[in-house]
Structure formats: structure tokens, C-alpha cells
Amino acid sequence: MPAINASRQHGLLDLPALRKRAKRLLNALNNHQAEDAREQLRTLGLPGPDYRLADTQWLVAREAGFASWPKLKAHADAVAFAARHPGFAADDEATVQHWRCGNDIARNLRTAGFAGAFQMFDDPMVMGPVPALPEERYWRVRGDYVQQAFNLRAEDVEQRQAAQRAALAGLSTDSKLVLWCEADAYDQLFLIRVLASLPGLPRRLELIEADQVPGVERFIGIGQLAPDLLAWLWPQRRALGEDALALARQAWAAYTAPAPQAWAALAGQQHTALPLLGRALARQLQELPGANDGLSLTERLLLGVLASRGELPAGRVFGQLMMQDDPLPYLGDLMFHVLLQPLIHAPQPLLLEGPGEAWAQRPLRLTALAEQVLAGKAHWLDHNPAQRWVGGVLINAADRPWVVSEQGEVWQRT
Structure with missing residues (x-):
């Protein structure tokens, strides 16, 4: 089932291929073949022996991660519409900075038609020391760790840090930025780091955040999605306000503190301003030694x-x-x-x-x-x-x- 398997990684459904698969399944059932499919239909309350195309379409939709064929088709149509009518010009996207904790979506943003500037901030703050220090000392500590851990040249680390520091320093209340995040600690720490660095609420501050995508079997990152899915995500962005900035500053202070009590308290809460943050903080908290075995x-x-x-x-x-x-x-x-x-x-x-x-x-x-x-x-x-x-x-x-x-x-x- 290549069409299904591929789409469940990148999220872009191939409707013609899925229709053909449903028709092939129907023919096989009518020819007393495809016993696995027959057994699945029986489990779903369709004992047969006669089946319709709607029955095999339902089965194909379930294999692709949807509750029904109409829901699969509605999602595919929504993605296709977003790709054809992204609305970037109306949203003044060309003047926006797109912030991301890596370069995994930079090419696909361009492919999808995004025109704004792209800014990467890829410090892996899930690893190594992330202490509460003045900026100069903080960056020196992070640079030393990244250079040693990943066996990088000092010049390369310094160059990358300089670009990221300049990007942060350039943010102001006149800035217009959209942050792209998923639910894991790598992304959520990037999110609070950038928000905590803002001197005040920018003219435009929006967040595109996803912890699942319909039809994707194991969603682990926006970078795995096809370009059209980025266009589909764009209308789902939401504005962030002062409450998000205050929460980010609190969470960043808790994460960088030498003792984890404040961090643990935040990890146990649901945060309306940043709804995926609590779970990510809780997962990262489990990187401390486990009380029973000493393992992260x-x-x-x-x-x-x-x-x-x-x-x-x-x-x-x-x-x-x-x-x-x-x-x-x-x-x-x-x-x-x-x-x-x-x-x-x-x-x-x-x-x-x-x-x-x-x-x-x-x-x-x-x-x-x-x-x-x-x-x-x-x-x-x-x-x-x-x-x-x-x-x-x-x-x-x-x-x-x-x-x-x-x-x-x-x-x-x-």
C-alpha cells in the first residue's frame, strides 16, 4: 500500500491512488480473495458476503487513519484548497520572520509559496548545561558544550551563535514573527527561549503549533510534512499576547534554575497561553535521574x-x-x-x-x-x-x- 504508507509519513494524501485501492479491494472481495480485508470488515460489523465500494472506501480510510471516507476526503480537499489559495498576500506574509528550531522546513516553506524571511534557532537546549547566567557567559557555556559534544569546530559554533544572537537582539516591538513548533521539549524550549527574549509584545506575534496531523501515523515533527501541509497549517496560526510572554519568562527561569522545584510545578499544570508547554516540561523533567534506578x-x-x-x-x-x-x-x-x-x-x-x-x-x-x-x-x-x-x-x-x-x-x- 505505497500511497497509504507514504502519506502517513508526510501527510499528503493521494486521493486517486486511494480510490483505486478501494476499487481493487472490492474486486478482490467479490472474487473471494482479500481475506484479511474481509475479516476487518466483519469486525467492523459488515459480515458480507456482498460489499459495496463505500465499504472498501471506509476500510481504506481507516487504514489511512481516518474514521470514514468522507472525513478523509474532507481533509484532502482542505489541504488542496489551502495549497491553491494560501492567502499569503492578504496576510502580509512577505514581511514576516518565520522562526523555527532548525532548518527542516525552510525549503518546503519556499516550495509552498511562502516569501517571508526564515530564521533558524537550533541550540539543542534539551541537552547539556542551560544555566541562568548573563548573556555573554550563557552563550560561552552553550558554545563550549555544543563544540565538545558534537565535535564541531570552534569557528563554526561561534558563527552559528553569532547569527542567532543577532537575530534575537534584532527583535523589537516593531517585529512581525511567526513561530513554528511541535509538542516536544526541543521545540517548546525554543519557543519559551525566544518569547522570553522579547523586550515587549511585538507588532505581530503568532504561533503555529501542532501535536498531531490527520492521517499521519506517528507525527513527530513539522519537518516531516509535505509543503502543501505547511500551507494547510498557515490559517491555523494564532496570536500570542502578554500572557504568553509572562508564562515563557516564568518557564525559562524555572528551566534554567539550579533546582527543579519551580520547573516541576509548571510541568504539572495546563497552560492556556501555551497549551503544549506543560506536557513538554513534564517529559523533559523525566530526563533527571529516576528515583528508582538513576536513569533518565x-x-x-x-x-x-x-x-x-x-x-x-x-x-x-x-x-x-x-x-x-x-x-x-x-x-x-x-x-x-x-x-x-x-x-x-x-x-x-x-x-x-x-x-x-x-x-x-x-x-x-x-x-x-x-x-x-x-x-x-x-x-x-x-x-x-x-x-x-x-x-x-x-x-x-x-x-x-x-x-x-x-x-x-x-x-x-x-
Whole structure:
């Protein structure tokens, strides 16, 4: 089913192909074939033996993630209409700055017909120290971390930081900007970082935010969507006001603080001004050491993949984490590679890495200690793990580190 499978990744439905599939299914059923489809229709309350095209269209719609064929068609028509009539000129889009936490939609924005300026702010604030410091010191800390963790040239890091700092410094009450975000912590931290940096409410401040897209099986990012879907999202943007700026400043201060109590309090709330923020803060809070095992949620999940499936290439572990296991995935592949290193190279490691030309091809397997930690017979913080940061919180196993329960309660381990 290539038309269905492709559309469930990028969201752009191929209606002619889906109609043909429904007709082929109907012919197969009438020729006493397609037993799987027949069984699905029986489960849906259509025992047959005679079927109509509407029945197989219903089945095709359900396979594509819709409740019915009319709902599938209505969504496809809405996307097509948005692509043909984007309304960019009426919205004065050409004078807008489009802000995004990466360059994943820059090309598709142009393809879809957007004409405004594009601004990337891609500091991965889900990783490494994000402390509450004066701007100069803050950027130096972030630059040092990114350079070391990702093995980048100092000149490249400085150049990228300079562009992002200049873009932030250029924002004013006369600015017109639209921010494009999804629900994960990477994006939501980008959102509060930019909003908290604003000197006041700009002339135009709008947010395009998505945590799901109809027909997309596993929506993990706006960057996976076809260009026409960006045009479809455009009319769904909404204006942000002073309440969003105040919440962003509060959340940014909480995330960068050396203790996570204020962060944990925000993570447990629903925020009307920024409705996806609470869940993202709660997911990121689980990157603190778990009270029961000392593992972050990401570490626990990736170890769990290997525990259930045995030795696997690192790329396969990453794929399962992103597409199945993580409740709110936020990692890129290189970020995942960085996260693996302390688990492999610790004095008492949790992972053993086999040979391979590229890191994603190298097989990973659990050590005996990892199996004990997963079984609740050992605690990772008792085995000298590397010092690490989550937001402004420094985690040093030897110095009463902050830990988190599954329910999001935080305290210092004694």
C-alpha cells in the first residue's frame, strides 16, 4: 500500500491512488480473495458476503487513519484548497520572520509559496548545561558544550551563535514573527527561549503549533510534512499576547534554575497561553535521574529496547525509540549518539558497543550492570556515572543529585 504508507509519513494524501485501492479491494472481495480485508470488515460489523465500494472506501480510510471516507476526503480537499489559495498576500506574509528550531522546513516553506524571511534557532537546549547566567557567559557555556559534544569546530559554533544572537537582539516591538513548533521539549524550549527574549509584545506575534496531523501515523515533527501541509497549517496560526510572554519568562527561569522545584510545578499544570508547554516540561523533567534506578527516561527506554529485542545496531535502537517507544520524542540522530557515549564509556558501563564503520551500524548490547539496573537490583547513581546537566540542574552522583519520580515529584537523593 505505497500511497497509504507514504502519506502517513508526510501527510499528503493521494486521493486517486486511494480510490483505486478501494476499487481493487472490492474486486478482490467479490472474487473471494482479500481475506484479511474481509475479516476487518466483519469486525467492523459488515459480515458480507456482498460489499459495496463505500465499504472498501471506509476500510481504506481507516487504514489511512481516518474514521470514514468522507472525513478523509474532507481533509484532502482542505489541504488542496489551502495549497491553491494560501492567502499569503492578504496576510502580509512577505514581511514576516518565520522562526523555527532548525532548518527542516525552510525549503518546503519556499516550495509552498511562502516569501517571508526564515530564521533558524537550533541550540539543542534539551541537552547539556542551560544555566541562568548573563548573556555573554550563557552563550560561552552553550558554545563550549555544543563544540565538545558534537565535535564541531570552534569557528563554526561561534558563527552559528553569532547569527542567532543577532537575530534575537534584532527583535523589537516593531517585529512581525511567526513561530513554528511541535509538542516536544526541543521545540517548546525554543519557543519559551525566544518569547522570553522579547523586550515587549511585538507588532505581530503568532504561533503555529501542532501535536498531531490527520492521517499521519506517528507525527513527530513539522519537518516531516509535505509543503502543501505547511500551507494547510498557515490559517491555523494564532496570536500570542502578554500572557504568553509572562508564562515563557516564568518557564525559562524555572528551566534554567539550579533546582527543579519551580520547573516541576509548571510541568504539572495546563497552560492556556501555551497549551503544549506543560506536557513538554513534564517529559523533559523525566530526563533527571529516576528515583528508582538513576536513569533518565530516554536511557531507560533505550535500555529497554535492547532488553526486549537483544543486540541491535544503534540506528535501529534510535528508530524504535523515535517511532514507537518515546511518548514525546525530541532527539535527532546525532543527539542520540551523544547521549549513548556516557553509557558506553563509563567506568562501569551500561552498554557494550561492537565494531562498525558508522556509529549507527555498530551493535549495542546490555552489560550485566544494565540488566541489574533494569531489574531494580542496582541503582545507576551508585556506579559513578558521568556528571551531566538537565536545564540548569547539575547532576553529580556524589553530591545529593536531584531525582524525579514517575509522577513528576522531585527531591535530592541522600
